[in-house]
Amino acid sequence: MYTFVKILSSAAIIGIVTEVARRFPTYGGIIAALPLVSILSIIWLTVQSxxxxxxxxxxxxxxxxxxxxxxxxxxxxxxxxxxxxIVFAIGLGVVSWVLFLGIQKAIAGVFHISI
Structure with missing residues (x-):
């Protein structure tokens, strides 16, 4: 049951944010930048003990x-x-994300910081 509620509520939030972004791109971006996924994940992890x-x-x-x-x-x-x-832009973004995480991890390793 938790899984169904999580999927439904997450889909509803994404739908709402997308509609706001369609009408008001700047506000949609600001709302999308909110840590909604992180907060929802923390709530669901807490609910699941x-x-x-x-x-x-x-x-x-x-x-x-x-x-x-x-x-x-x-x-x-x-x-x-x-x-x-857009497809290539997203692809470049994902590649940059992976590379940045790799560089970040390597730097953390040099300084003996666990990530």
């Missing part, structure tokens, strides 16, 4: 992924601004 330590590790993972996500969105924006087709 995950430990506080587990949820804390999840939150650290979100923080670790945030810079790479920012890079990905910037690359997609720049690619689209350069008239690159």
């Amino acid at each position: 995950e430990s506080s330590e587990h949820i804390q590790r999840f939150t650290v993972g979100v923080l670790v992924g945030l810079p790479a996500t920012m890079v990905m969105l910037f690359v997609i924006y720049m690619a689209m601004k350069s008239s690159i087709h």
Whole structure:
């Protein structure tokens, strides 16, 4: 039952954000930038009785992924601004995300920081 409710509520949020973005692109982008997925995930993990330590590790993972996500969105924006087709722009963004995470992990390894 949890899975069905999670899928339904997540789909509803995505649908609402998309409709707002269609009518008001800037506001839609601001709403999309909200940590809705992170907050929903924390709520569902709590409802499913995950430990506080587990949820804390999840939150650290979100923080670790945030810079790479920012890079990905910037690359997609720049690619689209350069008239690159959306499919290729997203592809470049995903590649930049993977590369940034790899670089981030390598730097963390040099400084003996566990990610």
